[in-house]
Amino acid sequence: MTIDRDSIVAAAQRLGGLVERTPLLEADLPGGRVWLKAESLQTGGSFKLRGATNRLLQLSQAERRAGVVAFSSGNHAQGVALAAARLNIPAIIVMPSDAPALKVAGTRAHGADIVFYDRATEDRVTIAAALAEQRGAVLVPSFDDPDIVAGQGTAGLEVVEQCPEPVRRILVCTGGGGLAAGIALAVPQADIVCVEPKGWDDMGRSLEKGAIEPVGPNPPPTLCDALQTPLVSPITFGILARSGARGVSVSEEEVKGAVRWAWEKLQLVVEPGGAVALAALLAGKVPIENGTVATLSGGNIDPALHLAIVSGSVA
Template identity: 70%
Template sequence: MQTNDNLPTREEVLDAAERVRGLVERTPLTEVRFGGHRLWLKCESLQTGGSFKLRGASNRLALLNEAERKAGVVAFSSGNHAQGVAIAARRLGVPATIVMPSDAPAPKVEGTRAQGADIVFYDRRTEDRVAIAAALAAERGGVVVPSFDDRHIIAGQGTAGLEIADQCPEPVRRIVVCCGGGGLAAGLALACPEAGMVIVEPEGWDDMGRSLALGHIVPVAPDAPPTACDALQTPLVSPLTFGVLRQRGAAARSVTEAEVRAAVRFAWHELGLLVEPGGSAALAAVLAGKVELEPGTVVMLTGGNMDPAIHAEWVA
């Protein structure tokens, strides 16, 4: 277990905000009314690349030295981190290789490839993406850019929290956030230390919630059920993200596939927003009554990369 001394800090989030200024969009914070309550939605689904992942990727790649930039980077992702790294790499002139699951949504694959990144596919059920990425990086002399197990990635994601604090016209008392590896949740916890944190995962993939409850990290069960939330299918969380969220006393909720579908439909019909399944998990928990609402509650919409045909079927 890492000690608190080794965890990322709010100062690192503040540094990241200066570093990524001009490289990421300041996404809208939208007011909505639900169940007699006023809520705030942070629309990271409208970020460049369709998710918050560009924040962490931009911060991490901006810290590469000249030799590392020439050698390139390797990342592993089902799509959103892939696109974030690919966009940041293209802007900085850094070669990028992305290890993606063979069942990644087509729009995410196409979006990553369109940014000029090379793609290496793997089977998420039988192969180890971390090992594949490490081998590729060793072979090419490149730098592995993890999707959440990196203090600079966490700090970069936390810049969304600094924006929230600046944008919200009332004190931010609670942030409800989708959680895969926990990079965004940890970053927000650092950026907004006065706000309570509620992390939301798909049922069966709720390893962060179970880890927090047990006080130590546990993996996703090998027989975890299928989920449409591809962005949240992280088999094992990081000591960094777990450490920050445990330190902050984060609460955890899980949502069903039906609740996720309902959230995708609500976002489209009520808000006019295309939000992918994994990006709507926090909203799903709120709509299902699994989160107590209070003034100053912010709900994260974290990604908008969904196959158009599947989205049309879901919202019909």
């Protein structure tokens, strides 16, 4: 299936009334004025509802009866679970055993069944594919799917409509690259910067080398659970490579500083993985010019961890 900007526009029409039009907030950073796309305020707490809903809306009646299977550390899990509940579709979600309790509870609250796996020793894709085959269900990946990418790209269309100045640069929190790829298609005139946590910056390294590179062995621990994607897909990498996107990485301290800044300056709860784009700007890793936008891609963080970060008590 070919995906282009028309696919994003079609997805936006399909999603009308089913996802929130999240605000684009003006913010003054030390380096200048920027615009923040607050997907942390999306229903379900992240942008993931966009792609999940776009994908599930296109299932046949037989596919809906058979159900869906997804794999996710939490945000895609909640997006699929919520979209499935709204459409009365059975859902099974494969989640890592160390997924944040808030994301597990949110997924269960929407009626999905959860199958846990060990992130260090088991392959979530293999587990999910086996479950889908056993049950005759549809596998709904978190980013390696044109309809998922198209749905995520609707956030980019909103940015262009909402921003009072021409959008020249967009920093995107990046795991598998579904949001970044969708935004790259939706806003082709913008410079796209993929932001990842250090040690998990496989998209940035892949774009630099011109070929997909996996996360290296023994990657460091990170608070950015939503961005712990071991390998990006040809779909997202191809779109971003053709768009001329580049990558930067941020440290754990820079991420915590961004979570703290969002709370103190905007009273927004943003999870670490949803704050990496803001972190890159606060750290001066990407210059701020007119028309600079950053995504706040998710807000699903355990309250105790958020308190520890904003109070400065987390190690």
